[in-house]
Amino acid sequence: MDDDHWDDLREQCRGIESGAELVTPLSERPFRIDAADDDRIVVRFGDSDETRPLWRDQFGVFDDQLEGQAMAVDELQPGVEPYAAVLTLSSAYTVDDDTISKAPADATGGESPFLVPAVEARTPPERIHDDALLLAHLIDRLEVDEPSAVDGLATDSLTDYYVLASDVQRGADGIRQEARDELLERLGPDQELHGHFGTVRRTTRERRRPKADETVLAALDERGIPREWVLGVDPSKLDVVLSVTDLSEDEVYDTTEDVYVQKTGVDEDEKYARLQGLVTRLEELEDADGESLRAEIEDIEARLEEALTAT
Incomplete structure (x- = not known):
């Protein structure tokens, strides 16, 4: 790989949006770019936290194989997959009909199908964190301090309030189920586990369903x-x-109507843009305000710890 192509590839790696990630073409392993050095590009896999150097010389070998011919994505070897995904960031290469090839002079290269934008790359816990932060900010801004307060909200604000609350509920239920499964592995019969915010115990409920009709009859x-x-x-x-x-x-049939509000769409891009603005504002807090917030949180944690110790 000549210097111009290598420099372009490293520049594309450094220009990836913060939080975005790549996925390997076949195994779909997510990874992110850690560094783009003179002789290597270092990647970190999200499913194992493994770091791996992708060497310039090996990119050169892959580039030579593409000289004058396309390579089918489904023929890539596992060790080559990260090279292929990173290579398609460069404008010198293109992916078309599940093949990777050098881009013709009049083609638009560098539009990698293996690049996942930051808004889509977030994990479920990250999404619930972001949605909860947006909802908390909206509640604070709209001063929704009691149920009757929604009466005075503008329709667009009330819609956002409902959508965010729905997204938080859905996301929280997902991570709650994951936490429940893990806690069941740690809880013995009649055992309780205590955290800073509450207590859990193993509970058994019997659920019955009829046996096969023939057996019952x-x-x-x-x-x-x-x-x-x-x-x-x-x-x-x-x-x-x-x-x-x-x-x-x-x-x-006796027919009754059940009227409810159905969420039919969510603008994740708009939510993410608002979130980034909010995060920037939080990061710009003056030292005094930041210290005050941290002190308040530490005080709450201390009182919770004291209350738990007393019981």
Whole structure:
């Protein structure tokens, strides 16, 4: 690989948006660029925190293989995948029809399909953190201090309030389930675990569902229990009858309406842009304000620790 192409590739690596990541073409392992040095590009894999140098000489070998021919993505070896993903950042290469090749002079290269923007590369915990931060800021800005306060909100603000609350609830439920599964591995019978913010214990609930129809009916027959006592109308079978006969729906169904608000879209790009602005503002806090905030948090933690110790 000549100096111009190597310098261009390193420049593209250094210009990647903060928080963005690449994925290997076949195994789809996420990784980020740690450094772009004179003789190597260092990457870090997100699924293992492993760092790996990608050597300039090896990029040269890959470049030679592309001379005059395309390479199918599905033929890449595991060790070559990171090289291929990084190489497609350069304007000298292009990916088309699942093949990698040198870009023609009139083609637009460098639009790598293996580059994931920062807004999409966030992990579920990072997303819930960001959504919660945006919701907290919105609550503070709109002064939503009690349920009745939403009456005075403008429609667009009320919509944002609902969407963010919905996203926080969905994200929190996802990470709650992950934490629950791990806690079940650590909790013994009748054991409680204590944290700074609360206590958990293992709880068992019984959930019943009928056995196969044949098993249930046979058990009833053995004891002389009339089958009619447990037989009912099957809605799925009733729908079939409605579709093939002249029986009307209102003859067999009582219909009620349940009106609710459905979230039909989320503008992640707008949320991320607002978040970046908010993060910048927080980072620009004067030392006194920052110290005051940290002191307040430390005081809350100390009081929680004291309360837990006292119990």
